[in-house]
Every structure is written in structure tokens, then in C-alpha cells.
Amino acid sequence: xxxxxxxxxxxxxxxxxxxxxxxxxxxxxxxxxxxxxxxxxxxxxxxxxxxxxxxxxxxxxx
Numbered sequence: 001x002x003x004x005x006x007x008x009x010x011x012x013x014x015x016x017x018x019x020x021x022x023x024x025x026x027x028x029x030x031x032x033x034x035x036x037x038x039x040x041x042x043x044x045x046x047x048x049x050x051x052x053x054x055x056x057x058x059x060x061x062x
Contacts, residue, residue, distance in 0.1 A: 004040035011043060
């Protein structure tokens, strides 16, 4: 869960450079765990199982 949260906070701050980390995290923590994982999956992998496989395959090759 922490990895999902870290990614989402970093992305939120990247998308809005004026947003403070505490504000990004506070907004994220208003969501349930299930909602946060779904948001991560959507934002990071575009809801595509193939994108998940590709990402992990590339990571495993390093």
C-alpha cells in the first residue's frame, strides 16, 4: 500500500507543482484502501494487464 501511496502522492505533486506533500497525502487518505489501489492501477498502468506485465518484465531484466 505504501508504494501505491508514494506513487500517487508524487504524481499529484508533479501534476500540481504548488501542492505540498502534506496536502497531497491528506487528499489521498480520504480514499479507501481499495480506491487508492484502483487509482494507482489506473494512473500507473492505464488499467491494462499487459502494461503491468511489461513493467514487471522490464524490472526483472535489470
